[in-house]
Amino acid sequence: DVKVTQSSRYLVKRTGEKVFLECVQDMDHENMFWYRQDPGLGLRLIYFSYDVKMKEKGDIPEGYSVSREKKERFSLILESASTNQTSMYLCASSLGEGGAEKLFFGSGTQLSVL
């Protein structure tokens, strides 16, 4: 089975801090994604990557950046955390071109920014 691992289940940070959310997948998947999930807004795509050192903006990239130095690892960076970035963050991966394959999710990181 595919395993997508997110480094923290719960995280509490202060406004203005730089925050790193790490995600690792173990099935040699080409594609990796970061979503955030908020009540009433569903899942929204922040950034995605189809290859090492490649990144594409999703629907809500403002205030975020990403890094993919190795195929198995995709990091989400909050340059200066703000309270409106309090959310559940979900990492996902899939095999194949264009994200058009079955998507597998990590267990999520609940981030609180105080």
Add this chain to the structure above:
Amino acid sequence: GIQVEQSPPDLILQEGANSTLRCNFSDSVNNLQWFHQNPWGQLINLFYIPSGTKQNGRLSATTVATERYSLLYISSSQTTDSGVYFCAVLETTDKLIFGTGTRLQVFP
């Protein structure tokens, strides 16, 4: 962009009941997936079903791509089926667009 609507938004069942969840989408798609998010937040991929019918145990799904809808059937529901069910479709820009989900509660 493509719109994805799910119905009903909420569903309450007693154990053993059957249910049908619906997903409508506004444009042609090549990729449709159903997910279950358990009460602890974990999203599990149930089906990859751009067209046709698939079955996995008590769950089955049917997508009629020409009519732009998909159905998820849950038979003999159990308390462990509780959670939120999402469908997601692939936009031409290669992004999966998620519906707003159906929240299912199954009581013993």
